[in-house]
Amino acid sequence: MSGGFSLGFLSRVYSPQFDPKVYRDTLELFRVAEELGFDSGWVAQHHFASELGRLPAPLVLLAAIAQRTRHISLGTGIVVLPQEVPLRLAEDAAVLDLLSNGRLELGLGAGFDPETFLAFGRAHEARHRDYEQHLQQLRNALGNAPLTDSGSRLLPRASGLSHRLWEATSRVEQVAERGHGLIMAPNPQLPAEAGIELVNRYRSAWTGDNGTPARVARVQALLPAPDDATRRDIQAYVQRQHRIGVLKDEPEADFDTTLKRLGVLHGPVEQIIEQLQQGPALTAQDQLILQVQTISTPLREAIRTLEIIREHIAPALGWQSTGTL
């Protein structure tokens, strides 16, 4: 890797039981990450605590975080678009972008959890169609198109936010055609090299029509020292993914094989750096987004991992802090 890249972290706002403290901890993690010079922080959306993710309203939490931070970009990784009212999402995103001085990075996905689709009264098998429809409406609103017969438009206007949309999908040509960023996480169904192939396809399909460069956000989970609790978290996660049909094959018994399959980087720092170097090359427009928590990771341990990334891992990959600290 050369030329640097943006460094981010991802929190799935996990917690074994709900406690409002999980939001305060996430806020604190953003504050610490900003101090350490991280360029971005991303939060995931989970409905009905699927996977024990505790945050169904990422933009609400990010609005609070915007008050406690000044520079760090505020990302969603991701919002489940088929389950949103697209115009309401556009409004919320536009307001958050103003509250945060243009720091929002809006990541979108189609979702996968069958149970939550049932709860929202939406057909799971129609989620890609709904995703496309809602994305069209969202882009329309953000692009300041008239939305009523009398010509009313989105208010507040979302200037610039159209260029900060990201999609997490394997349909990378469509993402490129729309001029959006690509969020790429390891796909356990595919060999590790598949990620490089996807990024290459995305970059070659990029038209640049909207005047912005292609941008890739590479998401990886990273566990420098997985302990027994972490092992249990990961095994429970794998079993659930298998149960709801996201993971097709039987889970492996061997922990290292499981981690490898999930793309969870682990082991000594040198080994983690090496594994990261093997992924798709990142440019100055790209992001490396590291997830440092499983269900039971305490805040201080997550902070410790951010520090290790800041001190040892990111610089070895060519990252340079652009922070003002």
Add this chain to the structure above:
Amino acid sequence: MTFKLGFLSHAFGDDPQQVYRDLIEQFEVAEALGFDGGWIAQHHLSNGFGLLPSPLLLLAAVAERTRHIELGTGVIVLPFEDPIRLAEDASVLDALSGGRVQLGLGSGGANLDNFTAFDRDPGRRQADFAERQQRVQHLVEGKPLIGDLTLQPPAPGLSSRLWHSHGSIDGAVYAAEQGNGLLLGTATHDPLTVQKPLADAYLQAWSRTDRAPRIGVVRAIFPAANRASAQAELAVDIERHIPRLQREGLIDEAVDLQEHLRLMNVHHGHPDEVIESLRQDPSLLPYADYVIAVVQAESSTQAQILKRLEILARDIAPALGWKKR
């Protein structure tokens, strides 16, 4: 009898980002003055007069800046919301703010032009309201949606902090049957001939024994050095509203500013005059558990707004029986 003291903002202004900053400051100042709550109206798209479509996001920012003041919506246009997403946003905000949310809901009577943009039929708005309000209520009460899926995060107590805005007797009775609060005066309805009968019908229909009925009354209150200066500050903005209010049938054709102010029920003048005027308001003190003051018109400056809040909390509300927290 005593009451809670709040203020309501429509987020008027020209520059949304500045308006949001000013709103946050209004909450900080109001909290320091001892106000029990601040309420924000939701306005959609560019054809309206308020600049904030996402009150819950702004309140999340406010939650980080304040400790005690209640965070109200007055009101959210329920037919435009997905009830699950709204319940999630509200419950996350409630967790972030330590249980300070007061969730006011309406059917969108002032938003008829915008229904098509949200794919809703204005003719069905009462039915949409009831269906969605019952869904929100079901969720915040912690009842399962499908299978064993319940609202996450849980929102203990929020079900006793729901409010309805209604303009009809049937609506007021319905709010009582649902065990929720009634907001009066969110539209310009006559205090004696419309609001008082609504309040009476609501109280008469109340049958819950586990909690008391509660009525929030919104009033335009514009104290100044004297009556002439209050009117001078208001003149431009009052005239601006006359055509709309006539169109909506809320006021008859009127003759001059004095008469407009009377018809629009704007309490204004020297604090002593305002106190007297509020005492004579037939549907305010005899009914209000929450007195919610509107102190901002379109061209009000931030300094004027903060000054009015101060006079209200220092000189006016205590004279009417308000006890500072």
